[in-house]
Amino acid sequence: MNNSFVSKETLNKILKELAAAEDVLLYAPVLNGKVLDFAEITDAEKIAISDDISYKSPKEAFMPQAENLMTFSEGGVLESAYDKKTVVFGAKPCDAEALRVLHAVLMTGKFQDPFFERRFENSVLIAVGCASEKPGCFCTERGFDKEFSDFSDIMLRRDEGGTGYTVTHLSGKGRELLSEFNETKGIEAAKRTAKAQGTGMKKLELDKSIEDRELFDIIDWDKATEICQGCGMCTFICPSCHCFDFKDVSTFSETKRYRCWDSCMYPQFTLHASGHNPRASVKERFRQRVLHKYLYINKIFGYTACTGCGRCIRSCPAGMNIKKIVESIMEVLP
């Protein structure tokens, strides 16, 4: 057996121990009825290992849908404690790439997010490469390798025989986690780097030197967004969407401040106190979503905040397709 191989049994044992450990939060894909969910796991038996992509993304492990940040009471302000280690198993390379975007936006910019940071620093991301592209997937067009992302802590590739996994990438955090188990002590990653994708194909992205105003009327946004129902599900299941809102919940003795996911697809997102709404219709909201992902974040951080996981395309109740919209913009750009 080579030095970068982890057998199925070893992996199951590791997951079982992680699920049982009290100081570790384990997130993994799990079958919830008919749909593949991504959730916190306490019973390793329930983990659904498959090549399918969960409808939810693993971003919840780094930025929960609602997170209590602090509590105000007569005694003062108490910041909520967080001392657990998080292990995310079964993310896809596109999810790892999305985490790279979240990391850039929330930790390297003008403003640092300590709440994301403490979760990120305390986490180990175990990603498993995809064997096939699913309907709606377009990571290849976005220039990513469906089998590999070096933003993961441990990158696994399923062996063709189905007996186990080959480790193709290890970070310090990943190495540390594996060294805690006898079976995987001293494991080394097989040599592998991300393969250049889509040779001869035009990568799906927008040039960051474009002025946003130029794109406001470049395509018929009314036509492009007329079937959108504005439900906002795309933002909730997107691995790189990260907008949030604060909410204070008061009882007689204390007030808890929560950070909750928000969505640019909701009319309330930009509603002013005066009643004016600068993004009054679905057209403006969807345009914002596309341009934020493909242009604004690219301008500021150098990444496109869409990794081609295809979740929004697969789950859209109306059949909106962000890939087709970006393609139509690229077509008319000089």
Added chain:
Amino acid sequence: MSFDAQREKIKEICKDLLEKGLVETVIGYAEGGIDGARIPYMFGTPEGAKALCWDQRCVVNLCTYAYEKRDRKTGVVAKPCDVRGIVNYIAENQLNRENVYIIGVDCDGMVGADGEKLPWCAECSVKKPPVYDVKVENPDITDGESAKKEEPSSMPGDFAKFQTEISKCILCYSCRQACCGCYCPVCFMDRGVPNWQPAEPGQGAKMMYHLGRASHLAGRCVECGACERVCASGVDVRYIIKEATKFIEDVYGFRAGFDTETEPVMAAYDPGDREIGFLGGEKHE
């Protein structure tokens, strides 16, 4: 008459409507979804009719788009459930009858990507449009009893099932957006004052939302299944609303979306109404 024949007739009708200028826009279905799903398609020229599709994958309820375009004359390729949605809008004074041209299409139920009939279609008993301006019939389809019998009422005491079902919900409100009965400019869940929504998206908030929505839809649901279809988390959203629909039918003998003239049941009051519909009234068996 097969789907193909129906489709050709739909194309002909839509082309004719636009040529004669009877409508500004037509809403139908076209290719473009993943896995062969059909997506809503709007066009305003007679040539646009060429791209129209009609087959077993035309699942999206189009009446919400007709509502969006309520200020102008619109033609809608409407399955019976789409028609019932439109009728509901008209009965609730949200849509002018003159502004919508209903191309009523007989429908035996739609299928999912796996080729299996969708659960709400399997339970459907309305296969012919109750209201229409022009009909696209299929003599093979007859109205009647649904193939699959409704499950017996699971309401009394089945709180655990409800709790398990809504625990999957992520409160994205997609079901509300897709629903033709949910057209409030500001949903009760989005209101700041009073704030109905607990900050934590826990069971409390989910219960508040699903029970609130179900009670608002009592006697208004047209059973199109849009809510459940859009749910990415796989919540059986219809389950609780089905109970409300059944209750209204049992007590008041009313089903939504069949008649534009009848006052919506929850908007009408008659002193002779059974007290069962009131809080603390007689017990529902």
